[in-house]
Amino acid sequence: MARALNRALRDALADDPSVHLLGEDIGTLGGVFRVTDGLAAEFGDERCTDTPLAEAGILGTATGMAMYGLRPVVEMQFDAFAYPAFEQLVSHVARMRNRTRGAMPLPLTVRIPYGGGIGGVEHHSDSSEAYYMATPGLHVMTPATVADAYGLLRQAIASDDPVVFLEPKRLYWAKGELEPDVPPGGQAVVRRPGTSATLLCYGPAVPVCLAAAESEAARERGWDLAVVDLRTLVPFDDETVCAEVRRTGRAVVVHEAAGFAGPGAEIAARVTERCFHHLAAPVARVTGFDIPYPPPLLERHHLPDANRVLAAVAGLQWED
Amino acid sequence: MGDAEARSADDLLPEPEPHRVLGTGAEPEPETWPELYRHLVRGRRYNTQATVLTRQGRLAVYPSSTGQEACQVAAALALEPRDWLFPSYRDTLAAVVRGLDPVAALGLLRGDWHTGYDPRALRIAPLCTPLATQLPHAVGLAHAARLRGDDVVALALVGDGGTSEGDFHEALNFAAVWRAPVVFLVQNNGYAISVPLAKQSAAPSLAHKAVGYGMPGRLVDGNDAPAVLSVLRQALARARAGGGPTLVEALTYRLEAHTNADDAGRYRPDAEVAAWQDRDPLALLGAELRRHGLLTDDREAALRAEADDLAATLRAGLGTEPALDPADLFAHVFATPTPQLREQARRLGVASA
Numbered sequence: 001m002a003r004a005l006n007r008a009l010r011d012a013l014a015d016d017p018s019v020h021l022l023g024e025d026i027g028t029l030g031g032v033f034r035v036t037d038g039l040a041a042e043f044g045d046e047r048c049t050d051t052p053l054a055e056a057g058i059l060g061t062a063t064g065m066a067m068y069g070l071r072p073v074v075e076m077q078f079d080a081f082a083y084p085a086f087e088q089l090v091s092h093v094a095r096m097r098n099r100t101r102g103a104m105p106l107p108l109t110v111r112i113p114y115g116g117g118i119g120g121v122e123h124h125s126d127s128s129e130a131y132y133m134a135t136p137g138l139h140v141m142t143p144a145t146v147a148d149a150y151g152l153l154r155q156a157i158a159s160d161d162p163v164v165f166l167e168p169k170r171l172y173w174a175k176g177e178l179e180p181d182v183p184p185g186g187q188a189v190v191r192r193p194g195t196s197a198t199l200l201c202y203g204p205a206v207p208v209c210l211a212a213a214e215s216e217a218a219r220e221r222g223w224d225l226a227v228v229d230l231r232t233l234v235p236f237d238d239e240t241v242c243a244e245v246r247r248t249g250r251a252v253v254v255h256e257a258a259g260f261a262g263p264g265a266e267i268a269a270r271v272t273e274r275c276f277h278h279l280a281a282p283v284a285r286v287t288g289f290d291i292p293y294p295p296p297l298l299e300r301h302h303l304p305d306a307n308r309v310l311a312a313v314a315g316l317q318w319e320d
Numbered sequence: 321m322g323d324a325e326a327r328s329a330d331d332l333l334p335e336p337e338p339h340r341v342l343g344t345g346a347e348p349e350p351e352t353w354p355e356l357y358r359h360l361v362r363g364r365r366y367n368t369q370a371t372v373l374t375r376q377g378r379l380a381v382y383p384s385s386t387g388q389e390a391c392q393v394a395a396a397l398a399l400e401p402r403d404w405l406f407p408s409y410r411d412t413l414a415a416v417v418r419g420l421d422p423v424a425a426l427g428l429l430r431g432d433w434h435t436g437y438d439p440r441a442l443r444i445a446p447l448c449t450p451l452a453t454q455l456p457h458a459v460g461l462a463h464a465a466r467l468r469g470d471d472v473v474a475l476a477l478v479g480d481g482g483t484s485e486g487d488f489h490e491a492l493n494f495a496a497v498w499r500a501p502v503v504f505l506v507q508n509n510g511y512a513i514s515v516p517l518a519k520q521s522a523a524p525s526l527a528h529k530a531v532g533y534g535m536p537g538r539l540v541d542g543n544d545a546p547a548v549l550s551v552l553r554q555a556l557a558r559a560r561a562g563g564g565p566t567l568v569e570a571l572t573y574r575l576e577a578h579t580n581a582d583d584a585g586r587y588r589p590d591a592e593v594a595a596w597q598d599r600d601p602l603a604l605l606g607a608e609l610r611r612h613g614l615l616t617d618d619r620e621a622a623l624r625a626e627a628d629d630l631a632a633t634l635r636a637g638l639g640t641e642p643a644l645d646p647a648d649l650f651a652h653v654f655a656t657p658t659p660q661l662r663e664q665a666r667r668l669g670v671a672s673a
Contacts, residue, residue: 046467052497057456057490064460067445070467084486091450092457099434099446102652137653160655186658235658
C-alpha cells in the first residue's frame with residue numbers, strides 16, 4: 001500500500017504543477033514509512049519539502065499556500081504528532097470556504113498514518129478519526145485496499161475541499177493490485193456480500209472483518225456475513241450502509257478507535273434512525289477500549305480481532 | 321531555500337531606541353505625510369463611530385484601534401496592490417485604509433457573516449480571531465508567491481499578546497528558514513486585554529525575538545506614522561528583493577478598552593492613559609504638519625468633514641437590517657453539499673444549495 005500511495009503522489013506531482021508536498025523527513029529520507037521515497041529527487045526540494053519540525057507551522061503555511069492557489073499535500077508523521085496542528089485544522093482549514101462564503105476554497109490534503117498493530121511505543125498508534133469526523137468542513141477518507149490507497153488519494157488531492165486522509169499504518173505493507181478506477185469518495189463498497197449480518201468497517205478493521213466472515217467459526221455457525229468498507233467517513237454513505245443493513249437485519253460496527261463517543265456511536269445511531277423496522281437486534285459495536293492506547297506488548301488485547309467480531313455477531317439476538 | 325548566508329547577531333538586533341521621524345528635525349515628505357494625516361483623521365472617526373454603533377446594538381462587538389491608527393494606516397499604505405495583508409481582529413481599520421468597503425469590513429463584527437468580503441479582491445486575508453494563527457498563513461502565501469515567481473510580499477499584523485503563541489514562533493521560524501517575502505508587524509499596545517507586557521514576555525523587546533530566528537528586528541515608535549511607514553517600507557523592500565523576513569515592533573497604546581465589553585479601569589491607571597493621550601498619533605503628526613505649513617485650519621476642517629462623511633456611510637450601512645438567508649448556512653461548507661447537509665437544509669425548511 002505504501003508504494004501505491006507513493007505512486008499516487010508521484011502522478012499528482014507530475015500531472016499538476018500546483019501540487020506541493022510538505023512534511024517532516026519526507027525529502028531525502030522519503031518519509032519514515034517511505035511513502036514519499038524518491039519524490040524529492042525527481043521533483044526537487046520545492047515540490048517535496050522537508051520542513052522544520054513543527055506541525056502547526058506545516059499546516060499553517062500549507063494553508064497560506066492553498067490561499068494563494070497551490071494544492072498542498074501535508075504529511076503528519078504519526079497520528080499523535082498531528083495534534084499540534086489541530087487548531088489550524090479546526091479553526092482555519094475546515095472553515096476557510098465557509099467563512100469567506102465560498103470565495104476562498106481550500107484544496108489541501110492532510111495525510112496521517114494512523115492506528116496501531118505495528119508494535120509502536122506510546123504516541124505512535126492513535127486512531128484519531130473521531131476528532132476529524134466531528135469537525136464540519138473536512139472530508140475524511142481512509143483506504144483499506146491498495147487500489148483505494150491510490151485512487152482515493154488522487155481524489156483527495158484533486159478535491160477542492162480539505163481532506164484528512166488517514167492511512168492505516170499496519171496496512172502499509174499489504175499487497176494488492178492498482179485499478180484504473182475506484183468508486184468516488186463518499187461511496188461505501190461491499191467487500192463481501194452476505195445474508196446473515198452486516199459488518200460495517202473501514203481502514204485497518206476491513207481485513208479483520210473479512211477474516212471473521214471467512215472464518216471456519218462463521219461457517220460452522222452458518223453465518224454468511226456481509227462486509228461493507230466505508231472508505232469515506234465524511235461524507236458518510238447512508239444509502240449503501242442502510243441498504244446493506246436492511247438486507248440482513250443485523251449490523252456490527254468495527255473500529256480500533258475508542259468506543260465511547262467514537263465513530264461507531266454515530267454510525268449505530270444513523271443506522272438505527274433509518275433502519276429501525278428492519279433490525280432484528282440492536283446495532284452492536286466492536287471497538288478499542290476506552291483507554292489511552294496501550295503499550296505495544298499489550299495492544300493485541302485492545303485491538304478488535306476476528307474472535308471479538310464473531311462474539312459480537314453471536315450476540316445479535318439470533319434466538320428471537 | 322534555507323541557505324541564507326550567515327549573519328552576525330549584531331546585524332539583526334533592533335535599534336536601542338524606537339525609530340522616530342517626528343520631532344527629529346527630519347524634512348517632511350509632502351507626498352506622504354499629508355496623506356497619512358488624512359487617513360489618521362478618517363481612521364479615528366471610523367473607530368469612534370464603530371464603538372458608538374456597538375452601544376446602539378448595530379455591531380456585536382468592536383475591538384477598537386483608537387490610539388493605534390498610525391500603525392493601521394502605515395501598514396495599509398506601505399503595501400502595493402499586488403501584496404497581501406493579513407490582519408487580526410483589531411485591524412479592521414487597516415483593511416479599510418487598503419480600500420475595503422467600510423461597511424463590508426465590519427461583517428464579522430456585525431455578525432451577518434464571518435468574512436464580509438472576498439479576500440482575493442483586495443488581497444486582504446480574513447480578519448483573524450484566533451491569536452497569531454494568521455502568521456503562518458502569511459508565510460505560506462508569501463512562499464507560494466515566490467515559488468510561482470510573483471513579485472508579492474505579505475504583511476502580517478499581530479499584537480503583543482500574540483507573540484506568546486506557538487504559531488508566532490513557528491511562523492517566524494518557517495519564514496526565516498524559507499527566506500519568505502513576509503514582514504511581521506507587532507503592534508505592542510501594552511496589554512493583552514488586561515495582562516501587561518511584563519507578564520507576557522521577559523525579552524528586552526519583542527523585536528529582539530527576531531535575532532533567534534535569524535531575521536532582523538526593528539523597533540519603531542508606533543504613534544509616529546511617518547516612522548512606521550518608513551520602517552515598514554524598508555522591510556517590505558528588503559523582502560521584495562529576496563532578503564527575507566523582518567520583525568517590526570511598533571510601540572503604541574490602546575487608548576480604549578479591549579472591546580466595548582471590557583472595563584479597562586480595572587487594570588490600568590487613568591494617569592497612564594492620559595500620558596499616552598499626550599502622544600496621540602493624530603496630534604503628533606498634525607502639529608508637525610502645521611509647523612511646516614502643510615496643514616491649515618481650512619484643510620483640517622475639510623478633513624474632519626470628509627471623516628464625518630465616512631461616519632455617516634457607516635451609520636447608513638449599518639442602520640439597515642442586513643439581508644440574511646438561512647440557506648447560506650449550508651451553502652459553503654463544501655464545494656458540493658453532502659447528502660446529510662441537504663437533508664438538514666430540508667429540515668430547516670430552506671432550499672439546499
